[in-house]
Amino acid sequence: MPRSGSWRSAGPAAFVLLCAASIALSGAASDTPSLDIARGRHIATALAGCADCHGTDFGGGRPFTRAGQTVFAANLTGGAGGVAAASDGDLARAIRTGIRSDGTRLQVMPSREYAIMTDADVNDLIAFLRSLRPVDRSVARGAAPAGTPSPVGQESPAERSGPLGTGVYLATIGGCTNCHAANLAGGARIGEIVAPDISHAGIGNWSFADFASAMRTGRTPDGRLLARVMPWESIGKMTDEELRSLYDFLESKPGGAS
Numbered sequence: 001m002p003r004s005g006s007w008r009s010a011g012p013a014a015f016v017l018l019c020a021a022s023i024a025l026s027g028a029a030s031d032t033p034s035l036d037i038a039r040g041r042h043i044a045t046a047l048a049g050c051a052d053c054h055g056t057d058f059g060g061g062r063p064f065t066r067a068g069q070t071v072f073a074a075n076l077t078g079g080a081g082g083v084a085a086a087s088d089g090d091l092a093r094a095i096r097t098g099i100r101s102d103g104t105r106l107q108v109m110p111s112r113e114y115a116i117m118t119d120a121d122v123n124d125l126i127a128f129l130r131s132l133r134p135v136d137r138s139v140a141r142g143a144a145p146a147g148t149p150s151p152v153g154q155e156s157p158a159e160r161s162g163p164l165g166t167g168v169y170l171a172t173i174g175g176c177t178n179c180h181a182a183n184l185a186g187g188a189r190i191g192e193i194v195a196p197d198i199s200h201a202g203i204g205n206w207s208f209a210d211f212a213s214a215m216r217t218g219r220t221p222d223g224r225l226l227a228r229v230m231p232w233e234s235i236g237k238m239t240d241e242e243l244r245s246l247y248d249f250l251e252s253k254p255g256g257a258s
């Protein structure tokens with residue numbers, strides 16, 4: 001029993017010190033809202049697809065080629081080549097406005113969608129990034145496009161405060177509206193594939209169970225396996241309740257010809 005023995009032999013003095021430390025910590029935290037790293041991880045891996053582009057180790061490096069120019073997903077950890085030097089404010093600004101701390105515009109990063117992220121969610125997300133195991137990986141930066149960048153952003157506060165608000169929020173930060181269009185009727189070419197209609201006109205005959213199963217297994221009710229460009233694996237990590245909010249929102253959109 002060396003473990004408990006050494007713990008006990010540390011005696012009451014260590015116990016008092018521990019109490020003092022935790023009182024000091026809770027005292028420091030009391031004027032700022034508490035951060036939820038688990039929620040941050042859920043946002044990064046399930047709700048907002050950060051891991052899809054920045055990697056499951058968040059060390060970046062994945063290339064994206066648009067219009068002949070290649071940019072690489074950034075290293076979001078505190079390791080060499082990462083974002084240790086960026087302040088929380090810098091990171092929040094990069095996520096929600098697509099502008100880096102040096103004032104240049106980020107390519108590919110879907111900040112137009114992340115602009116609606118709540119302060120609580122952004123803070124939890126950054127707390128999660130700060131908790132990551134550092135990855136040493138230098139990633140080349142995208143060339144800054146010409147001109148002074150203006151922040152991106154789309155807001156639909158009226159829709160978000162309605163009964164389908166959670167679904168609107170998840171469909172936006174989850175990129176559904178980015179790839180499948182704002183009315184979810186699809187039509188844009190994503191790589192080799194045209195994004196399908198996922199409004200009522202497209203998947204109106206899917207039950208909620210069909211939808212949840214497609215997001216979790218990649219299999220549609222008619223047995224097709226969805227391509228990986230559709231990030232079903234991360235979307236499938238949403239809770240049942242989140243998937244239900246999303247489904248209700250998709251079904252509320254008429255899509256199709258309307």
Ligand code: HEC
Pocket residue numbers: 044048049050051052053054064071072073074075076083086091094095100101105106107108109110114125140141142143
């Ligand atoms: C579609 C792919 C994609 C998704 C999804 C994505 N990113 Fe990015 N992100 C990128 C790319 C590519 C860059 C680098 C762009 C450049 O160099 O111009 C980047 C850059 C960044 C930067 C700037 C880092 C720096 O060097 O200052 C931050 C911060 C960031 N992403 C955070 C996030 C977070 C948090 C999420 C999820 C909420 C996320 N990203 C989702 C592709 C993505």
Ligand code: HEC
Pocket residue numbers: 170171174175176177178179180190193194195196197198202203214220225226227229230231235246
């Ligand atoms: C990076 C682009 C992208 C994002 C982000 C994305 N999708 Fe998709 N999605 C696609 C593509 C492309 C397909 C077609 C895949 C195929 O046919 O193999 C697809 C297929 C689907 C399908 C199957 C439809 C059918 O009839 O087969 C559903 C449902 C779906 N997406 C829902 C969503 C939801 C919900 C979100 C947001 C949480 C989302 N998608 C985010 C690109 C995307």
